[in-house]
Amino acid sequence: MKSLLLFRKDLRAGDHKGLKHLIDNQRESILLYVEDPQDRLLKSRGYAIRRGLLSRLNRRLGQKIHFERGDTYTILDQYVKDFGVGEIVLQRQYEPWEVALQEKLKSLNVRVVLVEDYLLLPPEGGMKSDGTLYLVFKAFYENWLKKITPEGPCTYDSSQLKTLWVKDAPVEEAPNPLDYPAIDDFFMNGVASYATRGDDFTLEGTSRVSALLNNGGISPRKLWYLGRISDAFIRQAAFREYYIHWMYYYPEVLQKNFKRVDYPWSSSREDFLKWQRAETGYDLVDAAMTQLNEEGWIHGRLRMVAASFLIKDLHIDWRWGEAYFYEKLNDADTALNVGNWQWMAGTGALHQPYFRVMSPLAQKEKYDPDGTYCSRFLKAVHEPMVDHKISRQLFIENFKIAQEQSKKNEA
Ligand SMILES: Cc1cc2nc3c(=O)[nH]c(=O)nc-3n(C[C@H](O)[C@H](O)[C@H](O)COP(=O)(O)OP(=O)(O)OC[C@H]3O[C@@H](n4cnc5c(N)ncnc54)[C@H](O)[C@@H]3O)c2cc1C
Structure with missing residues (x-):
């Protein structure tokens, strides 16, 4: 055949x-x-x-x-x-x-x-006995760990592949911008300290494997094998599968809030542009957005800081931010991007209360007190667009009202 x-x-x-x-x-x-x-x-x-x-x-x-x-x-x-x-x-x-x-x-x-x-556990494996998905990550993860059967790599003799060339439709050459030595180095030397270094964006202690993984340049089996000495790393890798299962069973979340809240989002294109152009006046947000614009990758914590600022300080719809990140990220992935943006907005399935707002000032103070990261990427100093304390409070109040209203509408 x-x-x-x-x-x-x-x-x-x-x-x-x-x-x-x-x-x-x-x-x-x-x-x-x-x-x-x-x-x-x-x-x-x-x-x-x-x-x-x-x-x-x-x-x-x-x-x-x-x-x-x-x-x-x-x-x-x-x-x-x-x-x-x-x-x-x-x-x-x-x-x-x-x-x-x-x-x-x-x-x-x-x-x-x-x-x-593409996954270690297909979506069917992420179901509870009542036929619904594990939405609480801890429960999802325990089930995932129990059910995955990390096989070794699947092996074959590639020289036995019988290919047919049926049409003159060649693949044009394209450069491969991935930094393989950095990824290899992480799995050789960095993965053991992922639990202590992975969370800090100044330490470059993460794998940088996302773009490779999202395009299947590495199999999920191999990822598990390379990362297995670090529980913290395997747990992060399971988040990827969690969000893919979530999208599979609730495809409407790609457009709609998972939690029904009709937040009165700002429609200020001007504010949105300032955020995109790294002109918010908050150094950490602006440095992160500059790195995103220039390099197409930023550390997960910086993604959170930038996303939180757009949603909870500028009160702009997470969907706008999701679209911008998707355009700029070299590891752009719909399920992971939407899942994380909804989580940041407090509208997703994972527990993240809307009133937990990341302070760009406190994050900078904690992780980049001497400004090493910020000075690497900051191009100019801008006046703060908003007062973080005031805009944060306003977001919390509006969200509470919107949530109560949605509950009333549903009742
Ligand atoms: C607002 C926002 C948007 C995001 N958009 C994307 C996206 O479009 N594509 C994408 O691949 N990741 C996305 N992430 C998740 C995460 O930030 C990146 O996967 C991670 O920073 C990639 O770097 P790394 O490979 O060095 O990660 P590591 O820390 O080395 O983690 C290893 C792998 O675990 C998985 N992982 C880690 N953190 C998460 C997470 N929070 N959610 C799901 N999986 C995770 C990824 O597959 C990652 O490659 C987003 C996070 C946020 C907060």
């Missing part, structure tokens, strides 16, 4: 369940990547990472990946008809549009092999 492997967020040659399937079953295989204009990542800095990894993978597979632009389903339909494909193999994905595509593929009347290769 002729197979077609559609690459998704699984851009690696080793430890790849789809490739293993093709090799074990001695399939003649067409390898394909589709750049779909509907893909949200195309408008994000994250797409450069995706293209770089695709290019690297293509070289590893002897330049045998076909590259097409257009609607994924239409292109697959065409390949099935033109080249007599009898089987489509693809990694299972969880965004609502991916789920819809996976469902639609059934109408192609070919065998569809969905490979579970």
Whole structure:
């Protein structure tokens, strides 16, 4: 049977369940990547990472990946008809549009092999016995730890892959901007001290693996294996799976608050622009936004500080911030981005009371008292846009009213 492997967020040659399937079953295989204009990542800095990894993978597979632009389903339909494909193999994905595509593929009347290769625990494993998802992270994590069966990497002899080149549709070369030595160094030397150093953005004590992981440049099995000596690291990695499960079961959270609150958001484009341009007048927020704009990556704590400021000081809708982060981050991921933004807003599933507001001044004092981080990124000094104490109080009062109103409306 002729197979077609559609690459998704699984851009690696080793430890790849789809490739293993093709090799074990001695399939003649067409390898394909589709750049779909509907893909949200195309408008994000994250797409450069995706293209770089695709290019690297293509070289590893002897330049045998076909590259097409257009609607994924239409292109697959065409390949099935033109080249007599009898089987489509693809990694299972969880965004609502991916789920819809996976469902639609059934109408192609070919065998569809969905490979579970993006998570250690598929969403079905995150369910309680009553059929609902573990929403409290502690319970989710305990269940996750019990159920994951960290297998070793899946192995095969790549030279046995029988690829077919059916059309002149090559992958163009693209640079790969990932800092592999830094990631390797973390897993060799840094992971043991992740629990003590990972939380402090001045220490550079995190893995920087996110962009690689989100595009499947590393498998979840290997991530677990490399990180297993640190409970703190494995716990963070489980957060990723938590948010993906959450999006899978509650896809509406991509647009709507999980907790029903109709907050009267500010619609000030001017304030939003100042935040984007690192002109808030709060050094830590401005340094973080500058690093985000320039490098496409900031430490998780800085993401929290910047997000908290937008939501709770400027009273701007978390969805605006989510869209901006998604555009600028090189590790942009819808589930993780939305999950964290909703958490910061106090509208998500994880416990984070709306009245817990991060102070950019206290955070700077605690983590960057001598200003080493800030001076690295600050370009100019600005007048503070708002008085943090006053805007914080206003947010808390308005949120309380909005929450009570929503409860009344529901009753
Ligand atoms: C407002 C906001 C937006 C975010 N948007 C994204 C995003 O678009 N893409 C993204 O990958 N991460 C996002 N995160 C989560 C987190 O900040 C990044 O995953 C992490 O900073 C990436 O750096 P690292 O790989 O060095 O992390 P490490 O600290 O080394 O953690 C290892 C891995 O654990 C996972 N992880 C760590 N923290 C979280 C978390 N809070 N939620 C979910 N998974 C986590 C990630 O997969 C990460 O790569 C966001 C966090 C916030 C507060």
